[in-house]
Amino acid sequence: MGAMTRAEAADMPDDGARKTPDRLRRQASRLLSQLTARSDRLINEGLAQVDARKWHYAVLASLQEYGPGSQAELSRRSGIYRSDMVGVLNELAERDLVERVPDPDDRRRNIITISARGRRRLPRLDKVLDDLHDELLAPLSPAERDQLVQLLTRLLDHHTRTS
Amino acid sequence: MGAMTRAEAADMPDDGARKTPDRLRRQASRLLSQLTARSDRLINEGLAQVDARKWHYAVLASLQEYGPGSQAELSRRSGIYRSDMVGVLNELAERDLVERVPDPDDRRRNIITISARGRRRLPRLDKVLDDLHDELLAPLSPAERDQLVQLLTRLLDHHTRTS
DNA sequence: GTACATCGTTAGTCGAACTAACGCAACGGG
DNA sequence: CCCGTTGCGTTAGTTCGACTAACGATGTAC
Numbered sequence: 028m029g030a031m032t033r034a035e036a037a038d039m040p041d042d043g044a045r046k047t048p049d050r051l052r053r054q055a056s057r058l059l060s061q062l063t064a065r066s067d068r069l070i071n072e073g074l075a076q077v078d079a080r081k082w083h084y085a086v087l088a089s090l091q092e093y094g095p096g097s098q099a100e101l102s103r104r105s106g107i108y109r110s111d112m113v114g115v116l117n118e119l120a121e122r123d124l125v126e127r128v129p130d131p132d133d134r135r136r137n138i139i140t141i142s143a144r145g146r147r148r149l150p151r152l153d154k155v156l157d158d159l160h161d162e163l164l165a166p167l168s169p170a171e172r173d174q175l176v177q178l179l180t181r182l183l184d185h186h187t188r189t190s
Numbered sequence: 191m192g193a194m195t196r197a198e199a200a201d202m203p204d205d206g207a208r209k210t211p212d213r214l215r216r217q218a219s220r221l222l223s224q225l226t227a228r229s230d231r232l233i234n235e236g237l238a239q240v241d242a243r244k245w246h247y248a249v250l251a252s253l254q255e256y257g258p259g260s261q262a263e264l265s266r267r268s269g270i271y272r273s274d275m276v277g278v279l280n281e282l283a284e285r286d287l288v289e290r291v292p293d294p295d296d297r298r299r300n301i302i303t304i305s306a307r308g309r310r311r312l313p314r315l316d317k318v319l320d321d322l323h324d325e326l327l328a329p330l331s332p333a334e335r336d337q338l339v340q341l342l343t344r345l346l347d348h349h350t351r352t353s
Numbered sequence: 354g355t356a357c358a359t360c361g362t363t364a365g366t367c368g369a370a371c372t373a374a375c376g377c378a379a380c381g382g383g
Numbered sequence: 384c385c386c387g388t389t390g391c392g393t394t395a396g397t398t399c400g401a402c403t404a405a406c407g408a409t410g411t412a413c
Contacts, residue, residue, distance in 0.1 A: 046252075046266070046267045047268070048252050048254075048255040048267070048268075049255070050251050050255070051248055051252070051268070051269075052343070053339060054319070055229075055326060055327060055335070055338065055342070056229045056230070056233045056319075057248075058342035058346055059225060059226045059229050060226050060229070060230060061269070061346055062222060062342055062345055062349070063222045063223050063226040064400080064401065065346070065350075066218075066223070067368090067369085069219075069349075070219045071368085081219075081220075085214055088211045088213050089214070092211040093211070097391075098391075099390070099392080104209045105211075105214070106210065106224070108370070108372095109392075109393090110371080110372085110392090110394080111369085111370085111371090113392070113393060113394085133379070133390095134378060134379085134391095135377065135379070135390065135392070136390090136391065136392085156217070156219075159219070160218055163218060163349075164218060166345060166347075167344065167345070171341060174341065175218065175341045176216060176218055176221065178334060178337065178338045178341075179218070179221035179222065179225055180215070180221060181329050182225055182326070182327065182329060182330070183221055183225045184329075185328060185329040186225070186228045186232075186326075187228075227370065230399085231370095234399090260360075261360075261361065261362095271402065271403095272362090273361090273362075273363080273364090274400085274401085275361085275362095276361070276362060276363085296359095296360085296409080296410070297360095297410085298361070298408065298409045298410065299359090299361085299409095300360085300361070
């Protein structure tokens with residue numbers, strides 16, 4: 028099992044002596060970035076093991092939940108920039124998880140559809156992500172996890188609506 | 191004053207129709223990265239307005255709280271990689287906020303000291319950061335802010351101790 | 354004294370988030 | 384019917400943070 032993808036000792040600032048100044052340790056922004064760094068790594072490594080990336084999941088889930096759509100629409104649904112969508116869809120198409128066909132009614136558009144294979148893939152990814160989140164949130168009780176999600180959601184909403 | 195640094199309408203996936211799939215919207219990892227992106231931008235822009243960066247603050251605060259140290263030690267205290275420390279210290283030295291002198295007792299080391307100017311600078315940065323965090327956490331009550339910090343701290347601790 | 358660890362530094366990788374600009378197609382109004 | 388605007392897919396490129404690798408010089412332990 029010991030796939031050693033993560034930082035192996037050595038070089039990283041590991042806060043060994045715990046001399047990190049208090050002011051720093053309490054900063055919400057700092058906690059956020061550090062935790063997010065770990066979280067992202069965790070998720071990316073976990074998904075990599077099943078040949079997926081988080082954008083894949085975002086697109087597939089969006090297709091499942093709202094049906095086919097143009098690339099631009101998927102971009103809006105999933106929060107991926109339209110410029111990055113191209114690559115994600117290429118990867119998904121390579122894996123036969125989506126189909127990309129030109130829209131006959133609007134020749135600017137491609138219509139993206141989730142494939143049978145893609146549909147079969149989703150539950151698997153759901154499971155993987157669930158497990159990873161379990162690892163991520165391990166120290167928290169279910170109630171605390173909800174709290175966290177709540178708080179984060181409120182903050183994010185605030186900062187998206189006030190653009 | 192209208193420095194328009196942030197994303198100006200137009201292109202970004204703004205979740206206008208709020209068609210983001212539920213599964214995505216509840217994912218802690220996703221909430222974290224999105225919120226962190228905003229948070230980082232907020233902090234960076236705010237600090238840029240007083241010609242600072244967050245690493246500057248981290249180093250200065252660490253020097254203030256624990257006294258002078260070698261670059262490697264500062265790196266450990268502040269969580270900056272030793273390879274990135276060089277640049278940060280260059281910037282701080284340019285601004286006369288720290289002094290970097292070779293350690294006579296160990297000629298591999300530089301000893302970094304906070305300057306008088308650096309010491310005067312800190313309260314200013316503290317204030318700026320306080321205000322920015324106020325903006326960041328605006329929708330939360332004081333109690334909720336504490337809760338958030340608590341939860342994040344516990345998670346981060348967990349993931350640093352279990353390496 | 355020789356192996357090993359540590360320090361400062363340089364260089365470079367990787368992924369995420371984002372901007373700019375393109376050619377093309379569709380839409381809306383005069 | 385043309386025309387300006389808007390939306391689409393795509394390519395390219397920037398910036399930033401996090402991180403790895405390797406270097407030469409120095410110090411430490413056996």
